[in-house]
Amino acid sequence: MPSVPSPLVRRFDQSSDFSDVAAARRFVREALADVDPAISADLQLAVSELMTNAIEHAASPHVTVEVTIDVGEVVLTVTSHGSGPLAPVTTWEPAPPEASAGRGLAIVRSVATNVTVDHVDDTLRISVHRAR
Amino acid sequence: MSDEELLTIRPIDGGAALVGEIDAHTVGLLTQVFDDPGDLVLDLSGVEFVDSSGLRVLIELHQNRSQAGGTLVLRAPSPAVRRLLEVSGVADYLTVDDGTTS
Numbered sequence: 547m548p549s550v551p552s553p554l555v556r557r558f559d560q561s562s563d564f565s566d567v568a569a570a571r572r573f574v575r576e577a578l579a580d581v582d583p584a585i586s587a588d589l590q591l592a593v594s595e596l597m598t599n600a601i602e603h604a605a606s607p608h609v610t611v612e613v614t615i616d617v618g619e620v621v622l623t624v625t626s627h628g629s630g631p632l633a634p635v636t637t638w639e640p641a642p643p644e645a646s647a648g649r650g651l652a653i654v655r656s657v658a659t660n661v662t663v664d665h666v667d668d669t670l671r672i673s674v675h676r677a678r
Numbered sequence: 679m680s681d682e683e684l685l686t687i688r689p690i691d692g693g694a695a696l697v698g699e700i701d702a703h704t705v706g707l708l709t710q711v712f713d714d715p716g717d718l719v720l721d722l723s724g725v726e727f728v729d730s731s732g733l734r735v736l737i738e739l740h741q742n743r744s745q746a747g748g749t750l751v752l753r754a755p756s757p758a759v760r761r762l763l764e765v766s767g768v769a770d771y772l773t774v775d776d777g778t779t780s
Binding site: 563564565567568571587588590591594595598601640643644645649650652653656657 | 684699701702703727729730731733737741757758761762765766767768770771
């Protein structure tokens with residue numbers, strides 16, 4: 547059995563102007579430099595949506611992004627703190643075409659093989675699994 | 679890195695070419711520039727990244743123009759734009775011109 551891969555981790559102390567969203571994408575792109583570019587592009591999209599949501603909804607500016615490259619999958623995990631009860635994770639369904647907002651999480655789900663959400667106390671941890 | 683480096687907006691005939699990355703941080707540039715509801719062509723061939731923040735503005739621009747009798751045409755969407763339209767399910771709602779003849 548291969549050893550358990552260790553995640554690449556970066557913590558962002560984000561400002562309210564969303565400038566860390568691009569920095570999070572760069573981190574994911576660099577972490578996935580040796581992975582299929584289509585998978586990397588989709589997970590850059592996912593981290594962009596999750597970071598944007600965290601900045602909009604989380605009370606704490608500290609957001610942690612982790613990337614784990616395993617044999618059969620890549621896992622992107624975004625952890626934020628101080629989010630309201632389920633506020634950021636209520637809208638997983640695709641929005642109708644004419645809706646202008648509310649489709650970020652549906653996009654995350656659609657590029658993922660599987661998504662897990664752990665919401666314990668004030669910590670919201672969303673893991674995006676993508677088969678490779 | 680400044681906003682201008684992340685996203686540039688270059689005038690073209692009938693609209694503008696967007697080059698760079700469109701996200702919650704840079705999307706404000708678009709809403710500032712395109713407040714006139716007339717016909718608009720956006721060349722998206724140089725868009726390296728776009729997420730739902732950018733899509734929201736494209737949908738609002740489309741709706742503003744439709745209500746005013748105008749159109750928004752998305753020309754030559756890059757792979758990043760195509761992927762976003764695909765995974766968000768709005769590809770058929772917006773007007774896309776593949777740009778192969780232009």
